Amino acid sequence: MLQEVTSVQFTIGKIDAGMAILLSPHHHTVEFPAQILPDGVKTGSIVNLTIERNHEEERRQHEDFLALQEEIFYSFSQPPEVPEVSVKSVTQTSIIITWKPLVLHAADVRGIDVYRNGQKLSLNVANTATSAKLSGLDVSHEYEIWLVIRTSAGALQSNRVHVKTHAMENLTGINVSFGTFSNNTDIEALIDVLGRMGAHYTDDLTTDNTHLVCTVPRGPKYEKAVEWNIPIVSPEFLKACQAQGKIQPATTFYVSNPTPVKTSQDK
Numbered sequence: 718m719l720q721e722v723t724s725v726q727f728t729i730g731k732i733d734a735g736m737a738i739l740l741s742p743h744h745h746t747v748e749f750p751a752q753i754l755p756d757g758v759k760t761g762s763i764v765n766l767t768i769e770r771n772h773e774e775e776r777r778q779h780e781d782f783l784a785l786q787e788e789i790f791y792s793f794s795q796p797p798e799v800p801e802v803s804v805k806s807v808t809q810t811s812i813i814i815t816w817k818p819l820v821l822h823a824a825d826v827r828g829i830d831v832y833r834n835g836q837k838l839s840l841n842v843a844n845t846a847t848s849a850k851l852s853g854l855d856v857s858h859e860y861e862i863w864l865v866i867r868t869s870a871g872a873l874q875s876n877r878v879h880v881k882t883h884a885m886e887n888l889t890g891i892n893v894s895f896g897t898f899s900n901n902t903d904i905e906a907l908i909d910v911l912g913r914m915g916a917h918y919t920d921d922l923t924t925d926n927t928h929l930v931c932t933v934p935r936g937p938k939y940e941k942a943v944e945w946n947i948p949i950v951s952p953e954f955l956k957a958c959q960a961q962g963k964i965q966p967a968t969t970f971y972v973s974n975p976t977p978v979k980t981s982q983d984k
Contacts, residue, residue, distance in 0.1 A: 808890030896931030
């Protein structure tokens, strides 16, 4: 049995094309990369090769292998995690639900279905989505909502949330964004109106907004509201809601653009 460190003597027999032929005292030949031989060696030179077992590297590679095994086992043995649904916002006719990014481990998502009172809705929810908006709901009506996540490891059903849409007198669900105004100082007074109603506003327009408020039917927010089918109303809408103490029909306060908004298909 060889020792931990072994030194063997060789004679350089030939060096050609980057390879050296080494001859042992027992007439064995070994092909050896010439570039790692000492400088100045040539045919007939005598070299000693020392072979030492690398326990440190063996231990490191063994630990890496065990860690990889554990990672693979954890990833492929863990079932997908059930999503937790919560309510983000409620209005008289809409509900927005939200959930954290899906944790599926080794499984793949194949679809996200939204159920309302036992009926699967025809919503186009992206596999990477973390929210969904349910529109066209009845005023002051109770709903039970949940998700079914279809994965390569089977279907996962989320928790069920029970939520009631607002009554007409509840104005807290109003969430507007302000578009273009002929006089921007008017916005400050409207923000005060929203505060007295318990309603909200956002600087950016998103699909979560219930209305776009403006006096000039122009601009990027206006075009987005048209694209997303968000009602575009005048400031009088908010004033009427506050005065009447209940939400008013948006159609009475629509702001329209006499010039059609160009879409990407028109350009």
